[in-house]
Amino acid sequence: MEFLSFFKQYLASPKYVGGFAPSSRLLAEAITEAAGVSRASRVVEFGPGTGAFTEVITKKMPPGASFVAIELREDFVKAVRKKCPAVQVFHGSAADARKYIEAAGMDCCDCIVSGLPFALFEDELQCQILDAAVDILKPGGIFATFTYFFSPSFPAGKKLQQNLEARFARVERTPTVWLNLFPAFAYRAIK
Numbered sequence: 001m002e003f004l005s006f007f008k009q010y011l012a013s014p015k016y017v018g019g020f021a022p023s024s025r026l027l028a029e030a031i032t033e034a035a036g037v038s039r040a041s042r043v044v045e046f047g048p049g050t051g052a053f054t055e056v057i058t059k060k061m062p063p064g065a066s067f068v069a070i071e072l073r074e075d076f077v078k079a080v081r082k083k084c085p086a087v088q089v090f091h092g093s094a095a096d097a098r099k100y101i102e103a104a105g106m107d108c109c110d111c112i113v114s115g116l117p118f119a120l121f122e123d124e125l126q127c128q129i130l131d132a133a134v135d136i137l138k139p140g141g142i143f144a145t146f147t148y149f150f151s152p153s154f155p156a157g158k159k160l161q162q163n164l165e166a167r168f169a170r171v172e173r174t175p176t177v178w179l180n181l182f183p184a185f186a187y188r189a190i191k
Contacts, residue, residue: 023049023115024180027146028056031113034174034188035144037061040110044101044136045069046094046129046145047116049076051083057113058084068104070094095128097136108138114145119157126156126163134167134191143168143189148182164189 023031031053037043037060048054048069061067069089071077077091090100094116101109112133118126133143143164151157164171168189176185 023052023146023184024177025052025056027177027180027184027186028053030174030177031144031146031186032056032060034172034186035111035113035142037111037113041065042101042106042109043067044097044106044109044112046097046112046114046133047071048080048089049073049115051080053113053115054080054084054087058087066104066106068101068106068109070097070100093129095125095132097132101136106136109136109141110138111142111144112137114143116145118145118160119147119151119154121156123156123159123163126160130163130167137191139191141191143191144186145189146184146186148184149176150182161187 037057039062041062043057043061043065045054045057048071054069057067067087069080069087070092071080071089072093074091077089080087080089088104090103092100116129137143147157147160152161161171164187168191170190172188174186174188176183
């Protein structure tokens with residue numbers, strides 16, 4: 001059922017969904033580890049989709065940690081709210097992250113886990129969202145996003161890496177998660 005919901009959203013708007021299947025559990029483990037979710041007291045998720053990363057975040061967060069998710073697609077907002085009812089999910093753009101974290105009572109966050117398809121976004125949108133991420137992260141905070149292993153071979157994928165390196169003090173790549181449809185790796189960007 002989750003696959004069908006995701007696939008339907010992909011067909012309706014491939015530019016904003018990015019893939020035709022949810023991320024694998026192994027990719028969710030890799031990106032949440034890269035973000036340092038298990039040590040964070042304030043976590044933000046950009047683009048939770050159907051909640052593949054959201055479920056892992058809720059399991060890894062320390063007791064008492066705050067968690068906010070921001071999702072643009074209304075069907076995905078409903079799916080995450082149903083799958084993870086304890087998570088505060090805002091319906092809107094990650095570019096407006098400051099507004100949403102303040103509405104949740106946060107002034108900054110320790111880490112951001114992003115499921116957004118950055119390599120499909122135009123440079124302007126990439127920059128708006130990455131600027132919002134830098135704005136809400138505390139110093140030393142971590143922004144983690146994933147991309148498919150072939151993305152850095154294309155102009156938008158190269159631009160993502162350049163945009164990350166222009167905004168963060170350090171950018172690292174995790175090993176590739178081969179058991180994902182398509183294989184992917186995470187960027188770990190430290191403010």
